[in-house]
Each structure stands twice: as structure tokens, then as C-alpha cells.
Amino acid sequence: MMTPMGTMSDATDEPIEKIEKIVRYLKLIVFLIVIVPMVALAAIMQLRFQSVKEDPNFHMPSVRDAARVDIDSLPWHPVSGQTLYVPAYSHIFHQDGVPRLLTVTLSVRNTDRKNEIIVSSVKYFDSSGKxxxxxxxxxxKLSPLASTEFVVEQKDKKGGSGASFIVDWQSGxxxxxxxxxSVMIDTSNAQGISFVRSATVLDEVAKPE
Known part of the structure; x- marks a missing residue:
């Protein structure tokens, strides 16, 4: 007894329709679980960054104002000061040695409540020491409790994983x-990364007896 052609075609199309339905369902799940949270996270970060920019206390790196002033020479003979080594990481390695580029911010904060300090030199070195x-x-010049920042952009690869800053400061x-x-950060992926490294004293101007 022969089976009608229409019946065989319907039987063949039914599994295909089920597979297509499953594929559409999986795509919807991926969209809801992966794409939507990433878009929402990006929107939240954009809003937070915008709110920071609109904050009256926000200032761009290396800004100059009444608390941060460029000078031509030291206004006094230094009686205290230091030369500092600050580790920096233009990139770190992850997974199978794949480099992950980082934005580096060098932060210098005057902790004295009464006296100014002078940051006389900030130099950036690569992994080979050049x-x-x-x-x-x-x-x-940094006023009491004032601070300043210096930024190495994420796209700047010259420093390498062993980069560093040498910072000189003095006070009268x-x-x-x-x-x-130094603060290293990357937020380009779904899982961000950030860490901080403190300065090490290389030389110090002795306080007067």
C-alpha cells in the first residue's frame, strides 16, 4: 500500500519546524541573558560617567587651577622631598599569555594640611628602563590637600607590562x-579589572637638624 506524498512531506517538515522553533528560542535566551545585560551595563556606565563630568568637583587629568599651578622655579630652598619609583602596567597578561591593555592613572596627593609641595618632575619609563x-x-605647585593626576591612555602601548614612573617632589x-x-583599569570587557600600586622611596631629602 503506497503512502501519499503529502503525508511524507508533512512528516518531514514537522521536525524541521521543531528545530527552527528551538533555534529561535535559544537565540531569544542568548539575547535576554547576554545582550540585554551588556547594553544595560553600558548605558549605566555612560550615565555614571556623565554625572561625574557634570559634578562641579570633577576636573580633567593634569588640570591647572588655583590649587594646581605651574611655576618656573622653586620659590624656596627645599628642606624636604623625595624621589619615588611607582610601578605601572601598560598591559598585563591573561589566559594563554594574551596581553590586556590598561589605562594608567598616576595620582599625586599632597597630604599636608598647611603647606604646599612642588612636584618638580614626573617621567614615564618602559619595561627596558628607557x-x-x-x-x-x-x-x-600643589596647595595643601590638593592632588593631581597623569594619564597614560589604554591605546598607548609604549610602556609595556613593566612600565614605571619616577616622581620628584620638594617642599620648603x-x-x-x-x-x-598608580591605578590601572580596563572596563572594555564584560568583566572589568582594576588594581593599585604604591610608590617606593628611592632618595629622600633629609629634614634639617
Whole structure:
């Protein structure tokens, strides 16, 4: 007894329709679980960044104002000061040694509540110890409790995984030492990364007896 052609075609189309339905269902799940959260996260980060930019206390890196002033020479003979080494990481390695590029922010904070300090030199070095560039054109005066930042952009690969800063600061009075740190961050992927490294003292101007 022969089976009608229409019946065989219907039987063949039914599994295909089921497969297509499953594929559409899986795509919907991926969209809801992966795409929607990523878009929402990006929107939230954009809103947060915009709110920070609109904050009256927000300032761009290396800004110059009443608390951060370029000067031509030291206004006094330094009685205290330091030369600092600050580790920096233009990239780190992850997975099978794949480099992950990072944005580097060098933060210099005057912790003294009464006296100014002068940041006289900030130099950026690569992994081989060669100077990449100077981050300061003139000495920078920081008022009491003022701070400044220097940024190495994520796309700047010159420093490498063993990059560093050498920072020199001085003061005309005995002061509390500034806090100098490098902050590395990357938020380009769904899972961000950030970490901080503190300065190490290489040389120090002795306080007067």
C-alpha cells in the first residue's frame, strides 16, 4: 500500500519546524541573558560617567587651577622631598599569555594640611628602563590637600607590562609625605579589572637638624 506524498512531506517538515522553533528560542535566551545585560551595563556606565563630568568637583587629568599651578622655579630652598619609583602596567597578561591593555592613572596627593609641595618632575619609563616621555613641562605647585593626576591612555602601548614612573617632589617646610599611587583599569570587557600600586622611596631629602 503506497503512502501519499503529502503525508511524507508533512512528516518531514514537522521536525524541521521543531528545530527552527528551538533555534529561535535559544537565540531569544542568548539575547535576554547576554545582550540585554551588556547594553544595560553600558548605558549605566555612560550615565555614571556623565554625572561625574557634570559634578562641579570633577576636573580633567593634569588640570591647572588655583590649587594646581605651574611655576618656573622653586620659590624656596627645599628642606624636604623625595624621589619615588611607582610601578605601572601598560598591559598585563591573561589566559594563554594574551596581553590586556590598561589605562594608567598616576595620582599625586599632597597630604599636608598647611603647606604646599612642588612636584618638580614626573617621567614615564618602559619595561627596558628607557624614558618614554616627561609628563611635566614645568614644576607643579600643589596647595595643601590638593592632588593631581597623569594619564597614560589604554591605546598607548609604549610602556609595556613593566612600565614605571619616577616622581620628584620638594617642599620648603617639613611636611607629611604625599600619597603617590598608580591605578590601572580596563572596563572594555564584560568583566572589568582594576588594581593599585604604591610608590617606593628611592632618595629622600633629609629634614634639617
Amino acid at each position: 624614558e618614554v616621555r616627561s609628563m611635566l613641562r614645568k614644576p607643579l 617646610q617639613p611636611v607629611s609625605h604625599p600619597v603617590v599611587e
